Amino acid sequence: xxxxxxxxxxxxxxxxxxxxxxxxxxxxxxxxxxxxxxxxxxxxxxxxxxxxxxxxxxxxxxxxxxxxxxxxxxxxxxxxxxxxxxxxxxxxxxxxxxxxxxxxxxxxxxxxxxxxxxxxxxxxxxxxxxxxxxxxxxxxxxxxxxxxxxxxxxxxxxxxxxxxxxxxxxxxxxxxxxxxxxxxxxxxxxxxxxxxxxxxxxxxxxxxxxxxxxxxxxxxxxxxxxxxxxxxxxxxxxxxxxxx
Ligand code: 1GP
Numbered sequence: 001x002x003x004x005x006x007x008x009x010x011x012x013x014x015x016x017x018x019x020x021x022x023x024x025x026x027x028x029x030x031x032x033x034x035x036x037x038x039x040x041x042x043x044x045x046x047x048x049x050x051x052x053x054x055x056x057x058x059x060x061x062x063x064x065x066x067x068x069x070x071x072x073x074x075x076x077x078x079x080x081x082x083x084x085x086x087x088x089x090x091x092x093x094x095x096x097x098x099x100x101x102x103x104x105x106x107x108x109x110x111x112x113x114x115x116x117x118x119x120x121x122x123x124x125x126x127x128x129x130x131x132x133x134x135x136x137x138x139x140x141x142x143x144x145x146x147x148x149x150x151x152x153x154x155x156x157x158x159x160x161x162x163x164x165x166x167x168x169x170x171x172x173x174x175x176x177x178x179x180x181x182x183x184x185x186x187x188x189x190x191x192x193x194x195x196x197x198x199x200x201x202x203x204x205x206x207x208x209x210x211x212x213x214x215x216x217x218x219x220x221x222x223x224x225x226x227x228x229x230x231x232x233x234x235x236x237x238x239x240x241x242x243x244x
Contacts, residue, residue: 003046003072003089004123004168010045011197011219016241018210020044020234021076021201021224023051023176024061031228032061036068038231042238043071048222049087050076051176052137062086075120078141080107083114089121091169096162097128098144125169125199126162128155130182132203136175146175152186156193163194169220170194174202177225181209184216191217207236214244 001009010017022032036043047065049058062073062084075082075090083090092115095103115122129139129146139146147155159170172182172190181203191198200213201222210221221241226233 002121003074004121007169007197007220016214016218016244017045017220018237018241019046019048019199019201019220019222020227021048021050021176021222022061022065023054023224023228024049024056024058025051025054026225026228027061032064033068035227035231035234036065039234039238042235043069044234044237045071045220045241047071047073048076048091049073050078050082052078052141054078054082058082059084059086074123077111078138080110083111083118083120085114085118085120087118087120089123090115091125091127091171092122093125093127093171094162094165094167095129095142095144096126096158096165096167097130097147098142100142100144103142103144123169124167125171126159126165126167126196127171127173128158128162129173129175130155130186130202132174132178132180134179136178136202138173138175149183149186152189155186156189159190159194163196167196169197169199171199171201171222172218176202178203181213184212187213187216187218205233207233207240210237210240211244214240
């Protein structure tokens with residue numbers, strides 16, 4: 001079964017999921033084995049690899065994860081330099097909150113032949129940046145403006161447009177290391193309007209925040225920084241996703 005079909009089945013049966021984001025720059029070389037050993041059976045549903053701006057290649061990190069886990073590994077590419085045939089798939093990010101054609105079609109044209117060559121499962125994902133109190137790496141690097149939380153009407157219209165354009169997932173992104181996650185009322189509004197699986201990420205640091213986002217309607221939460229800093233949080237996330 002494809003990863004997308006598995007996600008859609010889980011969402012249909014009301015299951016919650018969480019993805020672990022690994023940014024190659026933020027994981028020390030020896031920490032991946034340690035992280036998975038410590039996690040034991042409390043694993044994420046999938047591992048995302050990437051970052052808006054990275055200074056280390058993604059492939060050695062993917063190889064290290066493959067040695068210690070059978071989890072699907074998907075690219076979450078900040079740029080074309082992060083495409084690798086070692087992964088199982090790619091979130092084909094369409095940056096629909098912005099108006100930079102390179103992140104809507106330009107990079108995709110360059111990436112498409114490689115995605116085919118590597119036989120990566122490509123999941124078209126409507127990627128929506130939500131503004132916080134400071135500029136995030138992704139908005140600076142992508143040269144796009146995030147959508148303001150004061151305009152839930154525009155955020156929901158963007159998500160709906162993303163769905164009608166054929167995206168199979170919608171990802172509300174507050175930015176890695178954001179002070180606060182996407183507000184729960186925004187998540188609830190988007191969930192109410194759109195019908196594709198909803199991913200929420202950026203700034204999730206506590207089980208309370210995660211629970212609030214799941215309850216608001218997030219199907220999948222993405223956690224990066226908090227697990228890198230506190231590996232024990234992976235168990236809290238697994239417990240929450242399994243018991244809601
Ligand atoms: C960022 O949504 C992800 O792209 C995860 O963010 O690192 O803040 O958990 P954090």
